[in-house]
Amino acid sequence: MTEVSTNFKDCIQDQIHSGDDTDFALSPELRSSSLAILNEGIFPTRKDEEWRYTPLKDILGRKFEFISNDKLNPDLLVEHKKVVPDAQHIVFINGEYSAEFSDDLTQQANAGLAIKLMTDLDPTDRQKAENIIQNSKLSDNSIFQHIALGLSQSGLFIDATNDTEIAKPLHLLFLSSTAGSTSFSNPVNIIHIGQNSSLKIVEQFVSAQDAQAVTIPADYIHLNKGSSLDFYKLGLESEGTDHISNTAVELSESAELNMHQYLLGSRLTRSNSEITFVEPGAQAKLCGIFLGNKSQHLDIRTYMDHAQPNCTSDQSFRGIMNDRSRGVFNGMVLVREHAQNTDAHQSNKNLLLSRDARIDTKPQLEIFADDVKCTHGATIGELDEDALFYLQSRGISKVDAALMLTHAFASEITQEIQIDSLREYVQHKIANRLRHIQTTNA
Amino acid sequence: MLSIKNLHVSIEGKPILRGLNLEVKPGEIHAIMGPNGSGKSTLAHVLSGREGYQIDSGSAIYKNLNLLEMAPEIRAREGIFLAFQYPIEIPGVNNTSFLKKALNEIRKHRGEEELDAIDFLSLIKKQMKLVEMNEDLLRRPVNQGFSGGEKKRNEILQMAVLNPELAILDETDSGLDIDALRIVASGVNKLRTESNAYVVITHYQRLLDHIIPDFVHVLSKGQIIKSGTKELALELEERGYDWLLEKSESPS
Ligand SMILES: Nc1ncnc2c1ncn2[C@@H]1O[C@H](COP(=O)(O)OP(=O)(O)OP(=O)(O)O)[C@@H](O)[C@H]1O
Ligand SMILES: [Mg+2]
Numbered sequence: 182m183t184e185v186s187t188n189f190k191d192c193i194q195d196q197i198h199s200g201d202d203t204d205f206a207l208s209p210e211l212r213s214s215s216l217a218i219l220n221e222g223i224f225p226t227r228k229d230e231e232w233r234y235t236p237l238k239d240i241l242g243r244k245f246e247f248i249s250n251d252k253l254n255p256d257l258l259v260e261h262k263k264v265v266p267d268a269q270h271i272v273f274i275n276g277e278y279s280a281e282f283s284d285d286l287t288q289q290a291n292a293g294l295a296i297k298l299m300t301d302l303d304p305t306d307r308q309k310a311e312n313i314i315q316n317s318k319l320s321d322n323s324i325f326q327h328i329a330l331g332l333s334q335s336g337l338f339i340d341a342t343n344d345t346e347i348a349k350p351l352h353l354l355f356l357s358s359t360a361g362s363t364s365f366s367n368p369v370n371i372i373h374i375g376q377n378s379s380l381k382i383v384e385q386f387v388s389a390q391d392a393q394a395v396t397i398p399a400d401y402i403h404l405n406k407g408s409s410l411d412f413y414k415l416g417l418e419s420e421g422t423d424h425i426s427n428t429a430v431e432l433s434e435s436a437e438l439n440m441h442q443y444l445l446g447s448r449l450t451r452s453n454s455e456i457t458f459v460e461p462g463a464q465a466k467l468c469g470i471f472l473g474n475k476s477q478h479l480d481i482r483t484y485m486d487h488a489q490p491n492c493t494s495d496q497s498f499r500g501i502m503n504d505r506s507r508g509v510f511n512g513m514v515l516v517r518e519h520a521q522n523t524d525a526h527q528s529n530k531n532l533l534l535s536r537d538a539r540i541d542t543k544p545q546l547e548i549f550a551d552d553v554k555c556t557h558g559a560t561i562g563e564l565d566e567d568a569l570f571y572l573q574s575r576g577i578s579k580v581d582a583a584l585m586l587t588h589a590f591a592s593e594i595t596q597e598i599q600i601d602s603l604r605e606y607v608q609h610k611i612a613n614r615l616r617h618i619q620t621t622n623a
Numbered sequence: 624m625l626s627i628k629n630l631h632v633s634i635e636g637k638p639i640l641r642g643l644n645l646e647v648k649p650g651e652i653h654a655i656m657g658p659n660g661s662g663k664s665t666l667a668h669v670l671s672g673r674e675g676y677q678i679d680s681g682s683a684i685y686k687n688l689n690l691l692e693m694a695p696e697i698r699a700r701e702g703i704f705l706a707f708q709y710p711i712e713i714p715g716v717n718n719t720s721f722l723k724k725a726l727n728e729i730r731k732h733r734g735e736e737e738l739d740a741i742d743f744l745s746l747i748k749k750q751m752k753l754v755e756m757n758e759d760l761l762r763r764p765v766n767q768g769f770s771g772g773e774k775k776r777n778e779i780l781q782m783a784v785l786n787p788e789l790a791i792l793d794e795t796d797s798g799l800d801i802d803a804l805r806i807v808a809s810g811v812n813k814l815r816t817e818s819n820a821y822v823v824i825t826h827y828q829r830l831l832d833h834i835i836p837d838f839v840h841v842l843s844k845g846q847i848i849k850s851g852t853k854e855l856a857l858e859l860e861e862r863g864y865d866w867l868l869e870k871s872e873s874p875s
Pocket of ligand 1: 634635639657658659660661662663664665666708
């Protein structure tokens with residue numbers, strides 16, 4: 182990155198013209214169609230149904246400028262690694278892979294798991310990885326996916342072999358630092374899980390204090406027959422960060438996805454997850470919390486494509502909005518014509534903690550098959566007055582009572598986190614964030 | 624301990640309590656009876672500080688404190704406890720940690736040291752015996768999915784742990800089977816001391832066989848129209864409220 186002050190669109194243009202073919206994560210063939218879209222440079226507006234509640238004015242108006250010469254404090258990474266202590270840690274700083282802070286990739290920490298840099302793939306791996314991208318067609322085909330596909334110069338190819346239970350979680354840390362200019366990162370990660378294997382991944386997006394950053398990652402994931410993935414995404418970036426991510430997952434026969442998202446950070450977060458059942462008998466569980474304060478904007482979009490019969494999906498997302506924050510939940514469940522015996526559930530419950538907070542929720546169900554079990558629902562509410570009074574009548578202050586009730590609301594989701602240290606960390610982060618909310622309101 | 628004088632309370636402009644007077648001294652048990660809708664729960668809620676009630680006039684002085692101006696949690700910390708007629712279910716809040724937090728808030732207020740997990744557990748185990756409550760209920764969210772009787776026992780467990788000076792029991796006997804009724808009553812009797820007092824709201828003489836009141840009051844249309852001793856409850860059991868209501872209709 183240069184240190185000249187420039188805006189978002191110029192920044193994209195600069196990147197189109199920077200670097201040789203070998204610097205990029207993906208092959209020129211794959212990049213070319215994305216580059217065409219980038220050259221057109223059309224950003225979604227509020228007339229686009231999928232972006233109706235999420236204005237891009239702030240991100241497009243953002244200045245990319247010099248921030249500081251600060252050196253990154255390595256203690257910061259030590260702290261973050263403790264979130265999943267017994268893991269294979271891989272660190273990206275301002276979007277670039279950091280060999281210094283990552284566990285050595287050549288020393289396979291996990292038997293059966295190969296992790297390679299996208300910029301460093303041999304032709305066989307490249308073919309395998311890029312096939313996964315080519316097979317995923319996102320329904321939200323906005324320019325952001327192409328910022329990752331066309332311009333990324335970093336990312337990993339994570340390849341789990343067949344018939345292996347990968348014991349150690351993979352902990353991917355994406356850190357924006359205050360060193361240099363506004364950080365721009367757009368890693369592309371491709372994850373391939375072999376038949377009957379299982380893997381746990383924690384993606385944690387964090388910032389050094391006051392970092393200014395734009396993070397536009399994309400993950401493409403393929404689960405082969407009988408495999409399973411536990412995928413946790415933590416959005417904990419600074420207020421100076423805009424984060425727009427896309428995650429595409431394909432599930433083969435009997436595969437199982439458990440995906441959690443805890444989005445507490447950034448000025449703007451847009452997280453789009455698209456799940457496609459490409460073979461029968463698979464299941465996907467999606468859940469998450471989005472918690473906003475001040476004027477944060479958090480947008481969760483999910484697209485569950487039941488393209489095959491006998492699949493099960495279950496989604497449960499909870500929003501907690503305070504101050505002037507805005508939340509958006511936009512969840513589509515599509516059951517295609519021959520996807521008989523589909524079992525699909527979706528729920529979005531929201532808590533508004535302030536008069537100025539707002540939530541727009543749009544659960545959608547489109548069913549073309551006839552033998553299906555589908556439910557969906559959304560609620561928006563405030564804290565239960567009767568429950569507040571009950572707690573107060575036992576000596577608990579109103580602030581603490583509100584805290585307990587809000588925390589309880591979130592813990593019905595977080596208690597499902599299967600990694601103990603991670604569960605404690607997320608619950609602690611949420612509690613901290615709520616404490617902040619309560620004290621600023623009191 | 625508690626002195627209520629000429630209390631007028633309305634809800635959304637509708638008068639509910641209309642000049643209520645009540646004096647409660649330490650060590651006393653007062654029973655309040657009266658027809659449905661006469662304002663018994665309203666009185667209990669107003670004393671414990673629930674929002675939504677308009678205090679039109681009158682006063683309630685508790686231990687020299689102007690009760691009606693205090694936040695509900697401060698009243699609780701000062702020793703007021705309401706056993707709810709309809710206890711609230713609170714999903715996601717663990718029954719034990721809730722009660723530990725409540726107790727420690729009250730202890731802090733009294734200038735006592737907070738109890739750690741171990742001391743709290745031994746206290747709660749002891750008090751659970753008093754109400755013969757199933758230990759499973761401690762691990763569950765507050766009242767969630769509890770049966771009607773389990774909820775009422777949970778109220779009495781909370782009372783036993785928090786050790787209030789003035790306990791208001793709002794129809795704690797409703798929904799209890801005969802054994803549970805006896806257990807709850809004997810719990811109250813064991814917790815009874817010379818320095819604490821009870822206001823027991825009930826429809827049934829049955830409870831008052833176990834918890835012997837010093838005074839029985841009849842509340843009707845927001846006023847206490849008759850006060851007496853435990854014999855009054857027996858008389859009400861026999862004769863109903865009509866004879867009293869007729870009397871109170873005539874100008875006093
Ligand atoms: N939130 C409210 N809004 C309107 N009216 C109310 C409200 N709460 C209570 N009331 C009315 O106030 C009156 C007294 O109610 P309260 O619950 O105090 O009666 P109660 O004596 O406890 O009756 P019960 O024996 O049935 O428990 C009733 O007429 C009731 O309908
Ligand atoms: Mg009542």
